[in-house]
Amino acid sequence: MVRISKYLIIVVFLFPWLIGFCMFLLGPILASLYLSFTDYDILRTPLWVGIDNYLLLALDPVFWISLKVTLIYAFITLPVSVIVGIALAVLLNNKIRFLSIYRTCCYLPSIVPLVASSIVWLWIFRGDEGGLFNNFLGKLGVQGPLWFSDEKWALVPLIIMSLWSLGNSVLIYLAGLQGIPKSLYEASEIDGAGFWHKLFYITIPMLMPTILFNVIIGIITVFQYFVPAYVMTSGGPQYATTFYSLYAYQNAFEDFKFGYASCMAWILFLIVMFFTWLAFKGLSGRVFYQGK
Numbered sequence: 001m002v003r004i005s006k007y008l009i010i011v012v013f014l015f016p017w018l019i020g021f022c023m024f025l026l027g028p029i030l031a032s033l034y035l036s037f038t039d040y041d042i043l044r045t046p047l048w049v050g051i052d053n054y055l056l057l058a059l060d061p062v063f064w065i066s067l068k069v070t071l072i073y074a075f076i077t078l079p080v081s082v083i084v085g086i087a088l089a090v091l092l093n094n095k096i097r098f099l100s101i102y103r104t105c106c107y108l109p110s111i112v113p114l115v116a117s118s119i120v121w122l123w124i125f126r127g128d129e130g131g132l133f134n135n136f137l138g139k140l141g142v143q144g145p146l147w148f149s150d151e152k153w154a155l156v157p158l159i160i161m162s163l164w165s166l167g168n169s170v171l172i173y174l175a176g177l178q179g180i181p182k183s184l185y186e187a188s189e190i191d192g193a194g195f196w197h198k199l200f201y202i203t204i205p206m207l208m209p210t211i212l213f214n215v216i217i218g219i220i221t222v223f224q225y226f227v228p229a230y231v232m233t234s235g236g237p238q239y240a241t242t243f244y245s246l247y248a249y250q251n252a253f254e255d256f257k258f259g260y261a262s263c264m265a266w267i268l269f270l271i272v273m274f275f276t277w278l279a280f281k282g283l284s285g286r287v288f289y290q291g292k
Helices: 002-035 052-059 061-092 099-111 114-124 132-139 155-164 167-178 182-190 195-222 227-232 244-254 258-286
Strands: none
Touching (some): 052 061, 061 155, 061 195, 099 167, 114 132, 244 258
């Protein structure tokens, strides 16, 4: 009887969460799965079309362009963000003057709303004389490109902006660094190890669980990249910054092809799962947990 009452209490406390989960998460997930097999434009009832949306997606050239743009962005920003994030965390892990100010400055960009920061970066990389970066290059005698009008350069400001907002990952790396036992560094110093030996043989191996976590979060984030591209370029020029999520949004809320957009969402889910599996497969063997 006591055990039943305990279970009843658990169910009572979980019930509000279960209602919210079913209404706002599980329900929309199942609805999008159903819509991915239909032709639906919100004005009429969904028409079952089977796998036609998936077949059309395979023949859609813009779909492949958006996937290519997203993969290029991912393969550049993910490794660079890991390297830069660890480097900043190592620097901010030292006992120096004004350390709290430096840590605050590093973290601040990550809490700025994406729309606001996108507008700021749009102003910085404007191609005319009003652009801050091109104005700086002009003073050095260098002609800056038309960043958002040139297909070759349009992706560069978005990549730079992603590195500017590394505060969250740096904070996680910093927490991981502070969890490494100081005795390991002291023992290595007795053996004559320098900075680079300690970095590659102690810091990075002990930081691998944190690196794996940030890589997984990074994979999920880059494949959902949307706001800066929507605000700064709207996917142009010539689809040069049409990211996967942006193209799915355009299909859903501009062309009202909700069935097609739902199909894209489920393909994106499979892509993210695949790259997450690759990350686990590639890094899990190198992950070291203390106490094991």
